Amino acid sequence: MKKEYLIIVVALVFLGIGAVFSSRSMSGGDGQVSVISEGNNVVYTNSGFSPQTLTVGVGTTIVFTNQSDNQMWVASDPHPVHTNHPAFDQVGDEDTYSFTFTEIGTYNYHNHLIPSSVGMIIVE
Numbered sequence: 462m463k464k465e466y467l468i469i470v471v472a473l474v475f476l477g478i479g480a481v482f483s484s485r486s487m488s489g490g491d492g493q494v495s496v497i498s499e500g501n502n503v504v505y506t507n508s509g510f511s512p513q514t515l516t517v518g519v520g521t522t523i524v525f526t527n528q529s530d531n532q533m534w535v536a537s538d539p540h541p542v543h544t545n546h547p548a549f550d551q552v553g554d555e556d557t558y559s560f561t562f563t564e565i566g567t568y569n570y571h572n573h574l575i576p577s578s579v580g581m582i583i584v585e
Contacts, residue, residue, distance in 0.1 A: 522561040535570055
C-alpha cells in the first residue's frame with residue numbers, strides 16, 4: 462500500500478515539474494505570453510488589453526473585444542493622430558473590432574479614449 466502512494470506522489474511531482482517548464486517556455490523574459498497562430502483575440506478589460514503583446518503571422522486577423530466598463534477605440538500610435546499605421550484605426554466605439562495584418566512589422570496601439578491603455582502586435 463505504501464509503495465502505491467509513493468508511486469502516485471512521484472508521478473505528481475513529475476507532472477508538476479513538466480507543467481512549470483512548459484509554462485516557462487511559452488513566456489518571454491518579461492512574463493508576457495506571445496503566441497504565433499492564426500485567428501487571435503485581444504480582450505480589452507478594465508485592466509487594459511490582454512494579451513498586451515501578441516506575435517502573429519502575416520495575414521492573421523485579430524479580433525479586439527471590449528469586456529470593460531469603458532468604451533474601446535483601438536488605434537495605432539502615436540496618440541492622437543494614429544499615423545504609424547493609419548489603416549489600423551477602429552474609428553468609433555464598437556464592442557468589437559477586427560483587423561487583418563498583411564505586412565511584417567511591429568504595430569503599437571492604444572485605446573484612443575484611454576491612451577494609457579496600450580498594446581503591441583508583432584507580425585512576422
